[in-house]
Amino acid sequence: MSISRFSVLKPSTPDAIFALVGRYTLDKNPNKINLAIGAYKDEHQKPWVLPCVKQAKKIILNDPNDNHEYNPMIGIKSFTSAGAKLILGDNSSIIKNNSISSVQSIGGTGALKLGFELLKRAKPSAVYISNPTWANHVSMIPEANLPLKYYRYWDTKNLKIDFKGLLDDLWNAPNNSTFLLHACGHNPTGIDPTKEQWKEIAEVMKKKNHFPFFDCAYQGFASGNIINDSWAIRYFAEQGFEMLVSQSFSKNMGLYGERVGCLHVIYPKIQNTEKIVKLVNDHLASITRSFYSNAPSFGAKIAEKILTQPDLREQWYKDMTTMSGRISNIRKELSKRLKERGTPGQWDHFYKQIGMFSYSGLTEKQVVELNNKYSIYFTKNGRISISGLNMDNLDYFVESVDKVVRTIH
Ligand SMILES: Cc1ncc(COP(=O)(O)O)c(C=O)c1O
16 A cells, blocks of 8 residues: 555645535434525525526527537637627627627636636736635635735624725725726625715726726626626726626526636727737637636527527526515515514615625624524525525524524624
8 A cells, every 4th residue: 555645735624615515414404494505596495497598408409500519718709799798788889899808717716717817927916805705716816826915895893885994995005906896796795885886996996007807796696687787897897997807607597507607808998909809818718728628518508599599688687587586585574574573683784785695794603503503504704695595484594593693692
């Protein structure tokens, strides 16, 4: 027997969410609730295949010309172009002038990875992320050998954006820093800046010559409206910012495991656009080649059909309203029932937040108690995936929270 060369590896921290889901699966309590994972479930807690996705799959399967050939390194052009139009709008001058480079990615995570790699090649400055943020941001940036910094985002006491802290951190960061901004449905807090706040953010970023990298993982899922949810990106583009946008179709099309996404590099006002677009496209192709050659086809073909065929697109809008409508009803009911019960604390934030997640304001001790005593599973920072609640388990959740906040402080 020889010693494995991998025995030198230091233990790696397991993903907290997947660990929770593992324990949830083994839990025998019939009332158990899973509020950990960020994937939409319908009112019966079942995964939902969107009707528009079912229709798109039929079209692909019946297409006699469909095949399984390799795609170009930067992906299926008709898909990435449709993705760019979704972000910027059909009439965007940026699209008309071809001032954009787009590459297909393995979901939104893959798009972020490609973006960090491109930044590393071009402009290795620190990347500022919101505090708190989605856990993957925290691990991906050092992995790309880029310095990781935080900007303030969440006011723990008042359960709202710490806007003054955010602006101060924008001012105090060295000029030309990169700021990773959540386009909508901020994960984990569920609170986005208002339009007025976005305008102020843009103004400071312009003065400081900061570089925006938008992470857009919930367009249409957050508010049910694709235009509302891309407002900040479109505003920054109008303001002339060169920027990166990572785009995911995991949540808004429910294509989680198919890994569908794009990275867009947007250049509203630059010199030698044609030359830069070609240069960046070539780098994006070389980055994807070095990682995995090219992104998978099937999910991207589904998304392309939905984005480009008017009847499927209409259906998609309805499907997104179904998902965001259910989430928003639960939010309202949750606030209402906690308030009716007189549960100590303030609960309005549940319906003021949008998207998949809510920062509940529950403390780590309270989360642990909810888990150990009531079999309710969510992360220790108090983040709840609203989709894990429905009209059947809501009362159990509310009663459990009520008991816990009265006993554990
Ligand atoms: C903020 C944020 N960015 C990106 C993603 C990436 O999504 P995916 O890689 O599943 O497309 C997620 C998913 O949870 C997210 O919450």
